Amino acid sequence: MNILCVIRQVPDGEAKLRINNSKVDLEGVTVIMDGMDEYGVEQALRLRESGASVEQIIVLAVGPARNEDAIRTALAMGADRAIHVETSEYLDPIALSKIVAQVAQEENVSLIFTGGQQSDWDSQALGASTAERLSWPQVTWTNALELSGETLKGKHDIDEGAETFEVDLPAIITTQQGLNDPRYPTLPNIMKAKKKELRKDTLDRYGVQAKIRHVSSNIQVKERAGKLIDGKDPQAAAAQLLELLRNEAKVIS
Amino acid sequence: MILLVADHNNGKPSKMALELVQAARDLGREGPITALVLGQNLTAVANELSQYVEQVLVADLPQLANYNPEIWAAAVTQIAQEGEAHTILVGASRSGREYSARVAVKLDAPLLEDVIKVQDQGGALQGTKYAYLARVTEVYESSAPVTVVSVKPGAYNPASPAGSAGEQYDVELELPTSRTRSTGKVIEKTTRVPLTEADIVITGGRGVGSPENFSSLIEGLADNLGAGVGATRAVVDAGWRPYGEQVGQTGKTVAPKAYIAIGVSGAVQHLSGMGKSKYIVAVNKDPEAPIFKNADYGIVGDLHQVIPALIEATRK
Ligand SMILES: Cc1cc2nc3c(=O)[nH]c(=O)nc-3n(C[C@H](O)[C@H](O)[C@H](O)COP(=O)(O)OP(=O)(O)OC[C@H]3O[C@@H](n4cnc5c(N)ncnc54)[C@H](O)[C@@H]3O)c2cc1C
Numbered sequence: 001m002n003i004l005c006v007i008r009q010v011p012d013g014e015a016k017l018r019i020n021n022s023k024v025d026l027e028g029v030t031v032i033m034d035g036m037d038e039y040g041v042e043q044a045l046r047l048r049e050s051g052a053s054v055e056q057i058i059v060l061a062v063g064p065a066r067n068e069d070a071i072r073t074a075l076a077m078g079a080d081r082a083i084h085v086e087t088s089e090y091l092d093p094i095a096l097s098k099i100v101a102q103v104a105q106e107e108n109v110s111l112i113f114t115g116g117q118q119s120d121w122d123s124q125a126l127g128a129s130t131a132e133r134l135s136w137p138q139v140t141w142t143n144a145l146e147l148s149g150e151t152l153k154g155k156h157d158i159d160e161g162a163e164t165f166e167v168d169l170p171a172i173i174t175t176q177q178g179l180n181d182p183r184y185p186t187l188p189n190i191m192k193a194k195k196k197e198l199r200k201d202t203l204d205r206y207g208v209q210a211k212i213r214h215v216s217s218n219i220q221v222k223e224r225a226g227k228l229i230d231g232k233d234p235q236a237a238a239a240q241l242l243e244l245l246r247n248e249a250k251v252i253s
Numbered sequence: 254m255i256l257l258v259a260d261h262n263n264g265k266p267s268k269m270a271l272e273l274v275q276a277a278r279d280l281g282r283e284g285p286i287t288a289l290v291l292g293q294n295l296t297a298v299a300n301e302l303s304q305y306v307e308q309v310l311v312a313d314l315p316q317l318a319n320y321n322p323e324i325w326a327a328a329v330t331q332i333a334q335e336g337e338a339h340t341i342l343v344g345a346s347r348s349g350r351e352y353s354a355r356v357a358v359k360l361d362a363p364l365l366e367d368v369i370k371v372q373d374q375g376g377a378l379q380g381t382k383y384a385y386l387a388r389v390t391e392v393y394e395s396s397a398p399v400t401v402v403s404v405k406p407g408a409y410n411p412a413s414p415a416g417s418a419g420e421q422y423d424v425e426l427e428l429p430t431s432r433t434r435s436t437g438k439v440i441e442k443t444t445r446v447p448l449t450e451a452d453i454v455i456t457g458g459r460g461v462g463s464p465e466n467f468s469s470l471i472e473g474l475a476d477n478l479g480a481g482v483g484a485t486r487a488v489v490d491a492g493w494r495p496y497g498e499q500v501g502q503t504g505k506t507v508a509p510k511a512y513i514a515i516g517v518s519g520a521v522q523h524l525s526g527m528g529k530s531k532y533i534v535a536v537n538k539d540p541e542a543p544i545f546k547n548a549d550y551g552i553v554g555d556l557h558q559v560i561p562a563l564i565e566a567t568r569k
Contacts, residue, residue, distance in 0.1 A: 011385065013386060013520070013521040013522055014521060017385055017388055017389060019389075024384075024385060024389055036503075092363070092364070092393070093354070093364075093366070094354065094357050094358060094363065094364050097354075097358065116503070117502065117503075119385070119386050119502060119522075120384065120385055121384050122367065122382065122383050122384050122385070122386065122387065122525075123366050123367070124347075124350040124351065124354075124366070124367075125350065125353075125354035125357075125364055125366055126354075127351075127354075128322060128350075128351045128352065128354035128355050129354040129355065129357065129358045129364075131322075131355070132326065132354070132355040132358035132359060133358055137322075137323060137431070137432040137433045138322065138351075139433060140322075140347070140351050141347060153436075157347065157496070158320070158347060158348065158438070159320070159346050159347050159348050160438070160440045160441065161438065161439045161440045161441040161497065162438070162439040162441075162496075163435050163437065163438045163439070164435070164436045164437040164438075165433055165434060165435055165436060166433070166434045166436055167432060167433045167434070168432060171432075171433075176503050177486065177490075177503040178496070210363075211362070211363035211395065211397055212363045212364075212365065212393045212394060212395050213393065213394045213395075213396075214391065214392075214393055215379065215391075215392040215393060215394050216391065216392045217384070217389050217390070217391045217392075218389065218390050218391075219388065219389055220383070220387065220388055220389060220390050220528075222528070222529075224533060224546075224547055224548055224549050225549040225550065226545070226546070226548065226549070226551075227549065227550050227551070228540070228545065228550075228551045228552075228553055229550070229551065229552045229553070230552075230553060230554070231536070231538075231552040231553050231554015231555065231558070231559045232554065234554065234555075234558040234559045234561070234562035235562045235565075235566070237552045237554060237559055237562070238552075238559060238562035238563040238565070238566045239566060241534065241550055241552055241563070242563070242566055242567065244550050245511065245532075245534070245550070249510075249511065249531075249532045249549065249550075251452070251453065251510045251511040251531070251532055252453070252478060252511070
């Protein structure tokens with residue numbers, strides 16, 4: 001079978017963000033493959049290593065030219081080849097799912113991995129909306145997964161706690177913490193990855209348009225009082241903090 | 254009409270369902286506010302909901318006894334189409350964020366996801382949401398005839414009853430069979446206030462040192478303050494606390510009146526889950542810990558001394 005891993009390139013969590021023309025401006029910001037998506041790439045590799053007949057592990061990224069860095073990381077982890085739909089147009093997850101679904105069909109894929117929640121648009125919609133377009137089942141927030149024959153078995157989080165599940169291929173899995181520990185690409189593999197196929201594609205092939213329009217972005221800075229108390233005298237510090245919580249913040253009685 | 258999907262538990266509409274009612278009222282779009290309830294044995298829920306909205310649509314079916322994304326999406330889509338809903342509101346729980354995406358695709362409609370505010374701007378719908386690990390707020394607009402909106406829990410105050418009882422209707426649905434089989438559930442039980450509803454949350458980080466310290470110090474203080482208990486991912490990964498207590502990007506999002514972070518460094522992935530708390534308090538021995546930059550009040554000191562003193566001072 002072929003596995004498709006959808007990845008996003010996102011700003012590093014520690015990167016300082018700024019707004020330019022009411023948009024987040026990522027010029028000069030350190031960008032990385034989203035940690036959530038790494039779990040999916042890793043899991044695809046592990047399925048192959050555990051003996052499943054995985055023919056190809058294909059990576060898909062949609063975004064501007066610099067996404068190549070994240071793609072190379074996924075290839076260096078061990079994915080076989082990649083498709084990069086190069087665009088700087090804004091696409092929301094529902095619009096993006098249309099591309100993912102088309103690629104999945106063209107590439108004859110029977111399992112798709114993507115992150116549970118991407119850390120740039122803070123969205124959880126990509127997995128489920130892609131599944132709907134393909135009329136496939138999806139399981140979100142998966143933190144344990146194995147394949148036996150054509151059946152995936154695993155565990156995932158739900159509203160009230162956790163659930164074990166079984167689902168037959170083809171299916172979409174969204175990944176998260178606990179699923180695995182993604183490997184670091186080694187230097188030889190980074191070198192090898194440079195020779196792997198990275199097919200460039202254009203957006204117009206897919207007939208996709210966002211149905212929502214971005215209006216504005218604002219950095220969220222809530223002014224915090226920042227009152228620090230020296231804890232060398234623990235009793236005095238505790239008393240002072242409780243006084244602030246009672247009389248200034250009024251959050252305890 | 255405005256269609257909202259009303260979650261419920263133990264025969265009552267959930268807090269989130271009443272928050273959706275408030276969002277629908279504030280929106281002030283045309284047509285009746287209609288609540289859809291999916292499940293089994295819904296009489297009590299439907300009766301109570303009818304105190305809040307003009308219409309309650311009741312889908313009382315065995316296939317709806319348990320949540321399933323494929324079935325929920327099919328049900329909501331059918332009702333939205335038959336009722337010609339222009340706005341579909343869903344609570345942005347894990348399940349809500351999942352099936353709302355499927356509904357959007359089925360209806361070929363845009364999705365405004367996880368909004369903290371939704372407004373009608375001259376016919377278009379504008380939704381405000383967090384992005385970039387909640388470091389940014391973004392506004393998106395839909396001018397489509399039908400829009401699906403998932404609303405972040407806690408973003409609206411729960412509505413109060415309307416004063417006159419709404420109509421109730423039973424609905425029929427054609428539902429698919431799900432292709433995912435549930436083989437077992439682990440329901441998280443806690444005797445404490447649920448994290449997402451607590452007014453005060455006390456969270457311990459790796460600095461707490463051990464599971465035993467966590468019980469005596471973090472739970473000890475939480476007991477005295479009637480608080481919910483949270484944990485960082487480092488603590489959960491170490492196996493000291495269950496995942497259900499994790500706050501952050503891959504855990505829960507909370508916004509209590511006071512969030513007290515003890516032995517927590519304040520990584521962005523953690524901040525994204527608690528940064529909207531009204532007051533943030535930190536106890537950390539490192540004055541340079543990033544958490545202090547995001548705190549209203551902080552004690553710079555050793556938690557092994559400071560927390561026992563706090564427990565002592567809050568003892569009732
Ligand atoms: C994809 C991804 C998702 C993530 N999701 C989450 C998430 O949902 N939630 C989350 O929390 N993290 C998440 N993380 C991890 C996050 O980056 C941090 O690693 C984690 O939050 C650190 O936890 P901590 O603050 O408990 O531990 P540390 O960073 O180790 O901090 C411990 C703190 O305790 C202080 N300390 C130590 N001893 C004492 C003492 N005696 N008295 C007082 N203070 C003391 C130290 O000064 C330090 O600041 C995620 C990471 C990734 C990559």
